[in-house]
Amino acid sequence: MREYSPDLTPPWKKQAAVPEVPADRDLVVEEASTGFCGAVIGCEAGTVTLEDRFGKHRVFPLEPSGFLLEGRVVTLVRPTGNAPARPTRTASGSVAVPGARARVARAGRIYVEGRHDAELVERVWGDDLRIEGVVVEYLEGVDDLPAIVGEFGPAADARLGVLVDHLVPGSKESRIAAAVTDEHTLVVGHPYIDIWEAVKPSSVGIRAWPRVPRGQDWKTGVCRALGWPENTGAAWQHILGRVHTFRDLEPELLGRVEELIDFVTAPPSSPSGA
Template sequence: MPEVPAEPGLVVEEPGTGFCGAVIRCEAGTVTLEDRFGKHRVFPLEPRGFLLEGRAVTLVRPSSGAPPRPARTASGSVAVPGARARVARAGRIYVEGRHDAELVEKVWGDDLRIEGVVVEYLEGVDDLPAIVSSFAPGPDARLGVLVDHLVPGTKEWRIAQSVTSGHALVVGHPYIDIWEAVKPSSLGIAGWPRVPRGQDWKTGVCRTLGWPENTGAAWQGILARVRSYKDLEPELLGRVEELIDFVTGSGEA
């Protein structure tokens, strides 16, 4: 029967209730968990009473001399205590819009500051060729671009192909909008609705889900539910990590 110290920050699930959260306190006989919405629940420390990455475990009170679990950033990487932001690189990452930039900042912001990578947004891809030409990417100034709904044969695909080079990488996710890259389960909805062609997608989503038709407010509500990379779809996670590696020189040109 595996025993796991209930260190602060450890994320587990109580199978009887389905409550999933991070350990915030462990006292004699009980553990307090906090879910992604900030709700607290207290559970008894019972044998095989929790699931850790799908495996039944017994949580035990951590010993005072046990080394603390390494803190993690929202992207899942090991946090570097006291690390200073690096002077910004010449290289940049561009995303399509403000919402994309806010989501990338929330999940990867700590990593980007350590790497000295600045994220800017385009407000659409139509101006991408001119931006790439003006930026003039090179070996010491790589340019990475994240594009929404990058599907072969589309206008976005053709523009991306036209500017890609050894020092400029354009990648994309399959979602109509960055909203869709947030897992529905993290928002408490069954799935993202289909919006008829010709209708503004975000407005249609709000209308179908019964949200107020204020897309700015809706986005802030969505963003507030994103606590870490676990709330995002893997199709977005992989692309952002690929761009960070490319711009910092960790990936191949």
Template sequence: MADRYGNDVLAGDWRKPKNGRTVEVALEKGMVVEEPTSGFVGAVVRWEHGVVDLEDRHGKIRTYPMGPGFWVDGKPVSLVAPKKAGPAKKTTTASGSVAVDGVRARVARASRIYVEGRHDAELVERVWGDDLRIEGVVVEYLEGIDDLPAIVNRFQPGPGRRLGVLVDHLVDGSKESKIAAQVNNRHVLVVGHPFIDIWEAVKPSSVGIAEWPKIPYGEDWKKGVLKTFGWPATDQADVAAAWKHILSKVKSFADLDPALLGRVEELIDFVTMD
């Protein structure tokens, strides 16, 4: 026998309104919204501080508090401000390597990279810092390489204890090339760039200059650069301030000359070789 009254009237959500329950809807400019109490229909033109402005087809604007009490496409809605997008995840490091999320810095290796000075170390950290921490590589600065052979001996390089050295102005016939030639150990790699100072490894265009000036032999190179550009050049504080400005212009590997990029990458590969 057929059930004249159908299924149990209490089965299902019998209290559900015929137009559906109110759902939250994020505001968008141009969204058409109806305020059913007044019958006002308008497009969203702006929202802030908990209120939303609707503009009807005649150009009339009304302001309402955000929240429930509206209809969109004939359905009850609660209007809410859209969530602000969080900062985009970094997909590459400053060196151009793929960024790895959620990886702790590796315990420091016994191997090391030595650079000549503080500015060299700060520039390497600026561009390769993320990579070095993941690899567990520590960079130290020497304040010059005049005693490089003795420094290498004190380090006691060997298997699992490699040493990479980055030298400024490593060109044929230079003082630096003669010192580097004295190091003969298969667990040590000495490489260099052609620049008199690490400042020159930063592309002039990144700093906002046409080119790095030529400073006469025998003159302090950094202070000579400052004088050429008309920057204060009285003492080391002026040099430090100039370097801070230059370093701030370095955002990634793209701001550095390839002659430095290749050498640093070579050193990182060498000291992380198992």
């Protein structure tokens, strides 16, 4: 039987010692107290400057245990010596563009169902999205999707892409998606009940995602079946922390996100006869 601390802190959140990590340029971290997530763009004596995916800069002190790296608490320290070589590929597998700056956000958008979906997309496609100027927003469900699309007002130069969970024939989600007929909107989806399932079990360290009885909250049921504390927020941070590249995700999600990015960034079609 697993042992947990009195406050039910999951085993994956415990660390014998907080590691020190050099604040190398382009390292993506989250500031623990504010939740601000960004890439390191500068490090002076005692401070580090982060840039988020919208190009916003914030300066934070290099305090002990002040940051999260892939879900784990770390202490950032000023780098010494030569900085490591930049990666040649982004987490999505695209060719990295050294020194590229975030593009001004397009009018088009990609909508996903929830915060976890948005965080997973950012984890793998964040570099690509910044270069393309694509903003991802989450909706907290798609029950009102036709009205949401109408309110957005898609156009040839402001396309809307929507990623839907559990988009399978006969599902409620499939009926909602079919009601969206706007030519400048693309609705695609993956077959998983929740975005958690789009992460390969082997990446999370489990044999398979458990089956949860109908009528039971799926995330809570997963935690219960795996013997994790029923803290879905902590469970998600554990899962997200195991995602490093596109190889950690199922193909059914990979293809759909790439399709949405291509759709939103495609140039407007020329008028017929032009």
